[in-house]
Amino acid sequence: MSDEDLRHEDNLIIICGKHHDLIDDRKNEAQWPAELRRQHKRDHENRFRSAERQLIAQFVDSTQATQPTYPKTLKALAKASNWESMFNDPDQIMGITSFIDKLKELPLSEREFAWRLAERMKRRGLDVLPTDDVEGAFNIDSEELKRRMGVLEHHALGSVDDGTGYREWNVSLWSRKHGNNPWIEILEFCEVTRADPAEFIHDLNFGSYDG
Incomplete structure (x- = not known):
């Protein structure tokens, strides 16, 4: 050789x-x-x-385990929200599609966190929550809140912003394009139709918005 x-x-x-x-x-x-x-x-x-x-x-990207089902007409959402002009409105469909595209890349734990924030906002009739309120309600410290909201902000879904008072900070979930808070939109739809929010937030099945 x-x-x-x-x-x-x-x-x-x-x-x-x-x-x-x-x-x-x-x-x-x-x-x-x-x-x-x-x-x-x-x-x-x-x-x-x-x-x-x-x-x-x-190193498996858990966000890729489920692929979204996108709505096409929003017929059921228009009916549930008493917003008839939403039906077949391309701007509304585009706004929700854009939200889904952001949501599908959001880590699962931050999806769950945003869901619970939206529930608290809806229950209290508020668009924002003081950081102290969130930390106390969810038993987390300021560092964890900052980290989780940093992820949401990175995905253009939420942020911590200046409040109106001295050293006051508020947690917000961003509105979708051509619409309102998409997380609360999911909760209100599920309240009317008795659907499970997890079907949207975790399973990414937004086909139910069509009916």
Whole structure:
């Protein structure tokens, strides 16, 4: 076998110095025939491939597990919200589609958090919530609130903004284009139709807006 053949990828194996000396010693040729060396190479490579696959499997984007169903007419939403002109309105359909495109990329835990914020806003009849109120209600500290709202702001879905008083800050969920707070819109639709908000927020099934 030529030196070039010996250096071919098929004949290369990474081993420790001790084993390299043993295998390379011509006195040990009989103990290390070519087929045995090839088997060791296969075993080594398979072990590292398995470890590589396990590492890759750890980093799965959970937001891609479910793909959205987009509404086409908004017939059911128009009826539930008493907004008849919404039916087949391209601006309204586009506004909700834009919200869905942002929502589908939002991490699941932040979807859940925004959902609960919207429930509290709706229950209290408020468009914004003071940060102190949110921290107390959800038993979280300012750092966690800042982190979660930072993710929502990154996805253009919410933010923490200056309040009207001294050192006052408010949590807000942004309105969708051509509409209002899309999270509360989901809750109000589900209240009328008895649908499950999780169907929209987690399953991304907005086909129910058509009926």
